[in-house]
Amino acid sequence: MLKKFAIICLIVSFIGLIVTPTVEAAGWKKTHISSMAQLKKSAIFLKRSQAPVTVTEPIAPPVSANGQVVYAALASIAPNYLGTPYVMGGKLPTGFDCSGFIHYVHNEAGLNIIRKSSADYYKDATKVNVPQIGDLVFFKDTYITGISHMGVYIGNNQFIHAASRGVEITSLDNSYWKSHFVDFRRFNAVTN
Helix, strand or coil: CHHHHHHHHHHHHHCCCCCCCEEEECCEEEEECCCHHHHHHCCEEEEECCCCCCCCCCECCCCCHHHHHHHHHHHHHHHHHCCCCECCCCEECCEECHHHHHHHHHHHCCCCCCCCCHHHHHHCEEEECCCCCCCEEEEECCCCCCEEEEEEEEECCEEEEEECCEEEEEECCCHHHHHHEEEEEEEHHHCC
16 A cells, blocks of 8 residues: 555656655554655655554463362372373373373363364463463473473472473473473463
8 A cells, every 4th residue: 555655656756746645554654755856865754653562461360260170180180190201292191292291181180171282282371470380381492493392380480291201390490491481371271
């Protein structure tokens, strides 16, 4: 739209008319100056008409009563699988990968979720500022670029997850995990 307008201004200027319209779009003002002398010097001046828009991510609502039941069950079920071997694509107690572990323990705790990747679970959850036991912990750039690992927060700055050595409890102060930490999230299903 603005391109067409600029072309029209150029055409009008060639026949000797002076046109100085101002077009405002998405917070920017574009003033077209179109006499031949002015066009040769500077065709378009931009000036910001408003402050930049900042997009803030929504924060998850509190965990519902049903969600509290799920979180309590998670806290007792997840540790039962400590030492279970890591298996890429694994989603059973014979071997888990990180998202397979999340899928399995949440279903055991009464929250029926479908099996997805860590990146897809990240998209399905909402950011949490102050985590509580049962919230999700996400990491990036561990073996692929982007969201690539997850676990369940169990309090005391620790999380349980299916790591390369198997299901284990790890501190968020661990230098490796600290450098890959993204944020805490909560499945929307535990807030309804």
